[in-house]
Amino acid sequence: MKKQRKQNWVYTPKKITVKRGIGFGLTDLMGGGWNNIVSGVIFAFVMSQGISPALAGAITGIGRIFDALFSLFFGAITDNFYRTKLGQRFGRRHFFILLGGILFTIVFPLFWVRSDNWLYYLFVYIAIELIIAMILIPWETLPTEMTNDYNLRTVLSGSRMFISATGTAIVFLVLAALKHSNNPNAYLVTGIIWTIIFVVAIFVSYRSTWERPLTPEFLKELNSRPKLSFGQFMKQTVNDYFSTFKNKAFRQHLMIYLLSFTGKDFYSTLLPTFIICTIQGAKGDLPWTLQALSIFGILSTLAAARLMVTHGPKFLYSLSYSTIIVTMFGYVLTWMFNIKNPIIILIIISIFYQLARGILEFTPWNVFPFIPDVDRIMTRRDRSGIYAAVMTFFRKSTGAVASWIAGILLAEIGFNSKTMTTYGTTPHGIQLGINVIFFVGPVVLILWALLLSLKFKLNRQTHEVLKKEIERLENGGAKADVTQEAKKVVEELTGESYEKVWPDNPDL
Structure with missing residues (x-):
């Protein structure tokens, strides 16, 4: 069995290069693409079928x-899947990436079929989300699995975010x-093209x-x-998830991540409605053209x-964050001054927004691979799957809140998705309401994230100190021999006194 494991490609480390990093990151063609489909396309697509906001x-x-x-529970399942024969043969992470990729191929195109029944879209959407979680949660742990080197993890995560921007x-x-092109089946054809691109990316990443x-x-x-019953497993999993919030660096990281991404969600959800219904002379393809300027996010990701x-x-x-706040003022001022032929102005504003958005999406997921190392010195355990699951749980919860609140607020101001379909058919009062929702949501959330980020301490230098201290303790070093620098860094990152970290009993 041991010999077979050594020969299994899924357990064979290789040299991490930029090419290998791109292979890892290809899954985020789907991850980044899907998140933007959820926040920027689905709301508009479903309303185009005559369904209320x-x-x-x-x-x-x-x-x-x-x-x-x-x-919430799937990360812990992947952490423990090594106990099964399937987990040992295919990998506790890779098994679910493979299964999810097969299911995604079948289910994803079904969402883009025309229907006036919102329950149809709801059920298919739920299935897609579960399948994508099955792929992304184990995949997000792979940088921690593949290497413990800061720079190499940055290669992996940096490649990932470059691919996400793509x-x-x-x-x-x-x-x-x-x-x-005014294709009457534009959404369905697009859905099929997306499926092909995403599935190829998933399987290349799987093998890389x-x-x-x-x-x-x-x-x-x-x-x-210890091996646990289902009830004990559920209880321990919940306890493990709550225990992640003892990690100060993770608390800060999670809040910055959630606030900034939810602000981005408000923007993406409402941009089509803002452009089509409040900007004079806007055509139906303009929102998607402005969103397509996200290609500039690739440049900012490289930088x-x-x-x-x-x-x-x-x-x-x-x-x-500061750039995004400035661009939000730019969008609203374009409407306030009722600029004729504002396309060039909107393109310039959108380019700056997309450059900033690329950095917004890049940064948290480059920080994330180092969070489990902070947990490592606190618990002496390997819990990257749990942290990935908590990140995913809260990200998806807040993403749900953003789209739901946006729809409710549009309904509250009297917006009608069947009649208010262009600038000329949308009353001025409704336009004002759309602008307020479009502006206030992103700006408040992004500003909050900016203020929190100023207190964030985890970086390359502090991680290097942390890693060396973990290595010293793993090699039998005494806690009493800690340097003042290492003690200060550990306490700043964990939020615990040094005496409480690296417990004698890792299970406590």
Whole structure:
């Protein structure tokens, strides 16, 4: 059995290069693309079928609540799947990536079929979300599985976010092209094209990555954990998830991540309605053309990969968030001054927004692979799957809130998706309401994230100190021999006194 494991490609580490990083990151063609489909396309697509904004928002809202609950436990399932024969043969992470990819191929195109029944979209949407969670949660743990080196993890995560930005651009470029051609089946054809691109990406990524080898030492660590009944497993999982909030760096990271991404969701959800219904002279393909400018996010992602190493996440947060706030003022002022032929102005504003959005999406997921190391010194356990599941759970919950609230607020101001379909058919009072919702949601959330990011301490320098301290303790070093620098960094990142970290009993 041990010999077979050594020969299994899924447990065979390889040299991490930019090419290998791109292979890992390809799954985020789907991950980044899907998140932008949820926030920027589904709401508009469902309303185009004559379904009210409140129900259109409810589809993603209800669906993501189901998905969030599923995601809450799925990370722990992948952490422990090594105990099964399937997990040992295919990998505790890779098995679910493979299964999810097959299911995605079958289910995803079904959402883009025309229907006036919102329940149809709800049920298909829930199925898609669960399948995608089955792929993304184990995939998100792979940088931690593949290496413990900061720079190599940055290569992996940086490649991932570059690919994510590419996925966002592909999503909107394809849709904008088909909308511009007035194709009556634009959404269905686009859905099929998306499926092909995403599935190819998933399977390339599946074969380009590996997991931490099941060495005798690692198996001893894993098997030292007690086998639990289903009830005990559920209880421990909930306890594990709540325990992640003892990690100060993770608390800060999670709040910054959720606030900024939810602000982005408000923007993407409401941009089509804002453009089509409040901007004079806007055509039906303009929102998707502006969203397709997300291709500029690829450029900012490349720059951010360098700045992440030289300046750290705090600098990137400040640059991104301040730029987004300025662009939101630009959008609303374009409407207030009732500018004729505003397309050039909107394109310029959108380019700056997309450059900032690329950094916004890049930074949290480049920070994330180092969060389990903070947990490692707190618990002496390998819990990257749990952290990925908590991140996914709360991200999907807040994403649901953004789309749902947007739909409810549009309904409250009297917006009618059947009659108010262009600038000329939308009364001025309704236009004002749309602008207020479109502006206030993103600006308040992004500003809050900006203020929190100024206190964030995890970066390349502090992680290097943390990693060396973990290595010292793993090699039998005494806690009493800690340096003042290491003690300060550990306490700043964990939020615990040094005496409480690296417990004698890892299961406590």
